[in-house]
Amino acid sequence: MPVFIGFTGTRTDLPPSQRAALEAVLRSLHVWGWGASMAHGDCVGADLAAHDIAMRLGYMVHVLPPLSNRYRAFCVGHQNYAPAEYMIRNRRIASMCTRLVAAPLSPEEEAPRSGTWATVRMARHLGKPITLVWPDGRVEDEPGAAAQVGGEAGAGDAEAAHGPVSG
Numbered sequence: 001m002p003v004f005i006g007f008t009g010t011r012t013d014l015p016p017s018q019r020a021a022l023e024a025v026l027r028s029l030h031v032w033g034w035g036a037s038m039a040h041g042d043c044v045g046a047d048l049a050a051h052d053i054a055m056r057l058g059y060m061v062h063v064l065p066p067l068s069n070r071y072r073a074f075c076v077g078h079q080n081y082a083p084a085e086y087m088i089r090n091r092r093i094a095s096m097c098t099r100l101v102a103a104p105l106s107p108e109e110e111a112p113r114s115g116t117w118a119t120v121r122m123a124r125h126l127g128k129p130i131t132l133v134w135p136d137g138r139v140e141d142e143p144g145a146a147a148q149v150g151g152e153a154g155a156g157d158a159e160a161a162h163g164p165v166s167g
Contacts, residue, residue, distance in 0.1 A: 002036035003029060005059070006097025006128075008090065008119040009046020010105035011071050017137035022046075022103055023053045025131055025139060029099070030057050039064055039093050040075075041086075041115075046103040048073040062096075064089045086115055094122035099144075103133045 005026070014022065026038070038054045040047045042065035051073070054061050061077035067085050084092065094100060100123040108117045123130055127145025134140070 003098045004036075004096060005029060005038040005054075006093040006100040006119075006123065007038055007040040007047065007050045007054075007102070008093060008100065008116045009050065009103030009133075010114075010116060011043050011045040012105055014046055014049050014103060015135050018103055018133055018135045019049055019053075021137040021139055022050060022101070022133045025101060025133055026050070026053050026057055026059070029101075030059060036060055037062060039096055041066060041089055041093060041119075042073050042075050043071045044073045045071075046116075048075065050101075050103070051075045051077065064092055087118065090115055090119040091122055094119050094126055094128065097123070097128060099129045099131065101131045101133065105135065 030036070037060040038050070039062035040050050042063045051061060051063070055077075060079070061075075062079040062081065063075050063077040064081045065072055065083045066089055067083045081092075100120065102116055102120050104114070104116045104120075105111065108120070111117060120130060120132075124142070129144035130142040132140045132142070
């Protein structure tokens with residue numbers, strides 16, 4: 001079953017280590033048959049980088065732009081949605097995805113009002129698994145609610161991140 005990736009990230013350009021880690025995560029999710037589609041919020045910085053990577057890897061890309069053009073990247077995907085207020089758009093991304101990939105600039109406690117962390121909190125509330133891709137290239141996975149109770153998502157998360165689960 002394909003995963004629908006939601007993506008959120010900083011409006012600043014990604015450092016090379018974070019961009020490489022993001023590409024590795026998206027490649028891994030796609031290679032194992034899990035990532036067929038990805039939605040992002042069409043802002044400069046991380047969204048634009050994720051868009052370019054996803055298009056190159058063959059994802060079906062859904063673009064959910066903000067109402068404001070101030071930080072908009074004007075990406076063209078396979079599915080382009082009508083612009084919406086930032087929080088409405090972020091909620092849509094968190095709701096439509098089966099896994100959220102986030103590329104924050106800093107830890108949540110340093111930027112609690114950022115749109116990236118707001119989207120992560122929405123995904124947590126909805127029980128979605130989350131992959132955090134940090135500026136230094138570290139990747140951290142947070143299991144979703146189904147994985148925490150031993151549901152199928154747990155095996156799928158491990159498979160998506162590390163290849164087929166043996167056993």
